[in-house]
Every structure is written in structure tokens, then in C-alpha cells.
Amino acid sequence: MENLVYDLIIIGGGPAGLTAGIYARRSRLNTLLIEKLIPGGQILTTDWVDNYPGFPEGLSGFDLVDNMRRQAERFELSIINDECLSLSIDGSDKIIRGHQRVYRTKALIVASGATHKKLGAPGEERLGGKGVSYCATCDGPFFRDQEIAVVGGGDTAVQEALYLTRFAKKIYLIHRRDQLRATRILQEKALSDPAIHPIWNAVVEAITGTDQVEAIKVMKVDGSPGETIPLQGVFILVGIQPNTEWLKGTLPMDPQGFILTNSEMETSLPGIFAAGDCRQKEFRQVSTAVGDGATAVFSTERYLGTL
Amino acid sequence: MAEKNITEITDENFKNEILESPTPALVDFWAAWCGPCRAIAPVVEELATQFQGQIKIGKLNVDENPKTPGQYGIRAIPTLILFKKGAVVEQITGAVSKSTLETAIKKTL
Numbered sequence: 001m002e003n004l005v006y007d008l009i010i011i012g013g014g015p016a017g018l019t020a021g022i023y024a025r026r027s028r029l030n031t032l033l034i035e036k037l038i039p040g041g042q043i044l045t046t047d048w049v050d051n052y053p054g055f056p057e058g059l060s061g062f063d064l065v066d067n068m069r070r071q072a073e074r075f076e077l078s079i080i081n082d083e084c085l086s087l088s089i090d091g092s093d094k095i096i097r098g099h100q101r102v103y104r105t106k107a108l109i110v111a112s113g114a115t116h117k118k119l120g121a122p123g124e125e126r127l128g129g130k131g132v133s134y135c136a137t138c139d140g141p142f143f144r145d146q147e148i149a150v151v152g153g154g155d156t157a158v159q160e161a162l163y164l165t166r167f168a169k170k171i172y173l174i175h176r177r178d179q180l181r182a183t184r185i186l187q188e189k190a191l192s193d194p195a196i197h198p199i200w201n202a203v204v205e206a207i208t209g210t211d212q213v214e215a216i217k218v219m220k221v222d223g224s225p226g227e228t229i230p231l232q233g234v235f236i237l238v239g240i241q242p243n244t245e246w247l248k249g250t251l252p253m254d255p256q257g258f259i260l261t262n263s264e265m266e267t268s269l270p271g272i273f274a275a276g277d278c279r280q281k282e283f284r285q286v287s288t289a290v291g292d293g294a295t296a297v298f299s300t301e302r303y304l305g306t307l
Numbered sequence: 308m309a310e311k312n313i314t315e316i317t318d319e320n321f322k323n324e325i326l327e328s329p330t331p332a333l334v335d336f337w338a339a340w341c342g343p344c345r346a347i348a349p350v351v352e353e354l355a356t357q358f359q360g361q362i363k364i365g366k367l368n369v370d371e372n373p374k375t376p377g378q379y380g381i382r383a384i385p386t387l388i389l390f391k392k393g394a395v396v397e398q399i400t401g402a403v404s405k406s407t408l409e410t411a412i413k414k415t416l
Binding site for chain 1: 338340341342343344345346347349350370380381382383384385386398400401402403404405406
């Protein structure tokens with residue numbers, strides 16, 4: 001198997017990777033998609049996607065990527081389960097060392113996505129799964145009629161806070177600035193919701209509790225006295241970090257680890273492209289990830305033509 | 308959701324099927340509304356086939372069976388718990404890779 005050289009290997013089975021897979025297979029490229037878990041990515045944790053065109057009623061994040069996966073499989077995209085450990089270059093071939101085997105390919109699209117960031121607050125790790133959560137759709141129903149906090153002020157945090165109003169009776173929305181970053185329609189909904197109580201200019205200093213979350217300590221960013229809020233759950237939605245640890249030193253990245261590309265998704269290494277959330281860019285949506293995936297395949301085809 | 312080699316676990320049969328299982332047992336606590344739970348379901352199925360006879364693999368729907376997850380303080384899913392002779396050997400929260408689960412199972416056998 002090690003002697004087989006693919007035309008294209010795609011790393012990651014989220015919206016960017018699956019889109020790349022659809023385009024690549026329709027171009028008859030001998031393509032392999034490597035996913036470390038199960039196709040889906042971060043959108044799996046989104047209960048409802050209302051801003052992806054073509055679905056007038058919206059649909060769940062799971063159904064959206066499941067549709068993409070089935071569409072890719074209709075064009076016979078091979079998807080395998082492996083975790084990539086390192087990348088090296090051999091002439092124009094790219095060699096990927098995985099947990100299970102070694103892969104060789106002419107072109108590579110890194111669409112490995114991102115993972116939620118942690119706060120780094122004391123108690124966060126210890127109480128993970130015991131009231132500390134990073135997925136409102138997964139864990140929201142465990143907090144029926146309870147008091148909880150959502151930490152963050154972006155689209156994800158605000159959308160999930162709104163989702164959690166179905167279960168929790170009171171939601172503190174803790175944000176380190178004096179206004180939300182989320183898109184306007186979400187802000188308007190959240191700020192007019194009687195269950196959502198914003199705490200502005202504040203950060204979580206510690207999460208406390210014996211076996212379960214019992215309270216959080218909140219500190220004001222201006223140094224004025226904070227408070228201890230008794231509650232049962234903390235949802236941490238403070239942004240993402242790229243899944244690019246295994247590529248450090250081989251691909252140019254920004255200080256946070258997001259891969260640097262041009263608008264054609266090209267990295268500085270010939271035949272290596274990046275698409276979706278793992279790439280340095282301003283906006284991260286399913287719709288932009290999908291565009292990245294398609295663009296990366298057009299660039300791949302152009303590159304393969306030069307070999 | 309009755310896949311082959313997977314036992315449907317309920318609050319009623321949990322003690323009998325899992326705590327008193329002669330082999331080690333892995334329980335996948337899941338719910339239909341949890342995307343990552345649905346995503347790892349095929350992995351759990353593959354493991355059930357792979358380790359057939361060595362470990363009992365069960366799925367417990369937390370919506371229909373709230374008592375057992377409550378006993379184990381589960382407030383996040385997917386949660387997978389490995390039991391040996393009725394005791395918790397390992398508790399894994401969140402969607403993890405197949406190899407992580409394989410390693411955990413092999414350690415338990």
C-alpha cells in the first residue's frame with residue numbers, strides 16, 4: 001500500500017474537506033480523505049444551521065455534514081480513519097505518517113479544522129463533563145431549570161446561549177468586552193431574552209465545586225471587585241485553536257498556528273493547500289469553508305498539471 | 308438503534324447487564340439530539356464487532372434512562388464508561404478517536 005501514490009490527500013472531514021472531496025472525485029482525481037474521528041467537524045455540535053443557503057428551513061449541523069458526506073460518497077470518495085502525525089516532502093511527493101500507516105500523495109489539502117479553546121481557569125479541567133461543557137447541544141438538556149453561565153461573545157457563544165434558554169432558567173452571558181461580537185440578529189435576540197443576563201467586561205477567574213460545578217468567580221477586566229456566582233453549569237465558547245500541531249515546523253503558520261495561504265489556498269510549499277478553519281482568515285463559517293474546499297481543488301488541479 | 312453486538316442498556320437492566328457482566332463492559336451514554344454522539348456511533352459499532360466476546364458494549368439513551376447517568380454524575384455526552392467487575396475503570400467524555408477507545412479497551416482486558 002505504501003507504494004500507492006495518490007493524486008490528492010485531504011486531511012479532515014469537515015465541510016471544507018468534504019467539499020474538496022466532492023470536487024476532486026468529480027475531477028476523477030485519485031483521492032483519499034483522512035479523518036481522525038468521524039466526518040463532521042465542529043459543525044456537529046451546532047444544533048441548528050440557519051445561514052447555510054439551500055436549506056430554507058435550516059437543518060441540524062449533524063444533518064448538514066451527513067448530507068455532505070453522503071454526497072462525497074456518491075462520487076466514491078475514500079474516507080479512512082487515521083490520525084496524522086507528521087508531514088515530509090520527497091521530491092514532489094508528500095509523505096504523511098499516520099498512526100496506522102504511511103501515505104504518499106502528489107498534492108495535499110489540509111482541512112484539519114479547529115477545536116474549541118479552553119479558558120485555562122482553575123477548576124475547568126477537573127470539572128470537565130461535570131458542569132463544564134464546550135457543547136451546548138450535547139449537554140444543554142442536563143441543565144433543565146438550573147442556572148448556568150455562557151462564556152464568550154461571538155456568534156457561537158450567543159447562539160448557544162439562546163439555545164440554552166430552552167433548558168436553563170437563568171443564563172449569565174459573560175463577555176470580556178462591553179458589547180457582543182456576534183452578528184446583529186443574534187445580539188438582538190439575546191439581549192431581549194429575559195433569561196439571558198449579560199455580565200460585561202468580565203472574565204471567569206475560577207470554576208469551583210467538589211464533584212460538580214457549584215460556582216464561578218468572575219473578575220472585572222478593569223480590576224474593580226468581581227463576584228462569586230452560584231450556578232450548576234459553565235459553557236465555554238471563547239473561540240477556537242487550529243488542529244495544526246502535527247504540522248509545526250513544516251508549514252508556515254501565524255503565531256496561533258493557523259496556516260498561511262493566499263486566496264487560491266496555496267501555502268508556500270508547492271502542491272500543499274489549506275482550506276477551512278485551520279487556515280488564517282478573518283471569517284469562519286460553513287459557507288466560507290465550503291468555498292475554500294472547492295478553491296483548493298481547482299488549485300490542486302492546476303498544480304497537478306505542472307508535474 | 309439496535310446494532311448487532313451492541314446491547315441496549317436501560318435503567319432497569321444496567322445492573323444485570325453491566326455491573327454484573329462477566330466480561331468488562333463499555334457503555335456509550337448518548338442521545339439523539341447530540342451530534343457528536345451520532346458521529347461516534349459507527350466507531351462504537353466497529354469496536355463492538357472487533358472486541359466481540361471480549362467486552363460487552365452497550366448504549367444507554369440518557370433521555371429515556373435518566374437514573375443511571377445521574378448516578379455517575381454525567382452532565383456531558385457522549386460519555387463512555389469502561390466497567391470491570393462493576394467498578395468504573397475509565398470515563399471518557401467527548402468524541403474521541405477510535406484508537407483512543409481501542410487503547411482504553413485493551414488496557415482493561
